[in-house]
Amino acid sequence: MEKVNYFEEVEKTLNISFNDKELIDTALTHSSYANGKKGVKFNERMEFLGDSVLQLCISEYLFLIYKSKSEGELTKKRSLIVCENSLYEVAKKWNIGKYIKMSKGEEITGGRERTSILANCVEAIIAAIYIDSGYKKTKQFIIDSFKDIIEKAIKNQIVLDYKTNLQEIVQQDGDIHIEYMLIKYEGPPHRRKFYTKVCVANNVMGSGVGYTKKESEQNAAQDALKKLKSEDKWNKEGIDTNEK
Structure with missing residues (x-):
């Protein structure tokens, strides 16, 4: 240019x-x-x-x-x-x-x-x-x-800690299990990229990528929150806990 x-x-x-x-x-x-x-x-x-x-x-x-x-x-x-x-x-x-x-x-x-x-x-x-x-x-x-x-x-619509927010949402009606799993990582040691998925009651609800494990987990939680809202599961009835 x-x-x-x-x-x-x-x-x-x-x-x-x-x-x-x-x-x-x-x-x-x-x-x-x-x-x-x-x-x-x-x-x-x-x-x-x-x-x-x-x-x-x-x-x-x-x-x-x-x-x-x-x-x-x-x-x-x-x-x-x-x-x-x-x-x-x-x-x-x-x-x-x-x-x-x-x-x-x-x-x-x-x-x-x-x-x-x-x-x-x-x-x-x-x-x-x-x-x-x-x-x-x-x-x-x-x-x-x-x-x-x-x-x-x-309007209190900004969330900095998506992991905590996800936990509050899915566990509002009980102790529903949430697990973050590292899928893979790639790149040189000084610049690793991490790929993480988050499972809620054994259902994969989101995935995220980041240059630290923490960042990838936060992005996975954010992805899960978006999906919960778009799929109309963010309601008083809670989340479907049936294993798939």
Whole structure:
């Protein structure tokens, strides 16, 4: 992709223009790409700044909008909005993974889909906008970008621990057995990918993939929750416990 078209496409995706194109270029450069290249800047320092700006903008927004909520309630809501999963959701909405500059090795091992890389990139983009355009414009960008997530947080529709949530749902009418089983793993020792399935009362209810066992189990639980809801099994009668 030509550099001019690259910047134009990124700006169109984000619906924002940069005065200093180098800022967004740095925000989209992973450390693996800069390794061994003299003078190439990468986004780790910008992640640090972007995290702080995001925290402040969301804190201010919640403080001003929800005047009756306590400090504890506001903190809980903010933690749901400003977390890796939420940042990842925003990154996927932008399809930002396709624009990140990274090494071939990082790309081959799934870097363009990796939760941490995408989440960190969102923070770096926020920092780039803050440096380039100031606080007011950055705050509006954040509120617009995180609008759906903010609404879900306020309505208590964001779940961080899918395993616990699944357990609460399926065991509401009794001690129904839940088991997470590692199906396989692949890849080099430093970048293993794990595949897990979750069984509820001996029925396979979901599957998940992750770069740690914990992540794959959480994704399997999330998959199971989606299926339970779509199959209309999420009701007062509980889950069919007949073995298949």
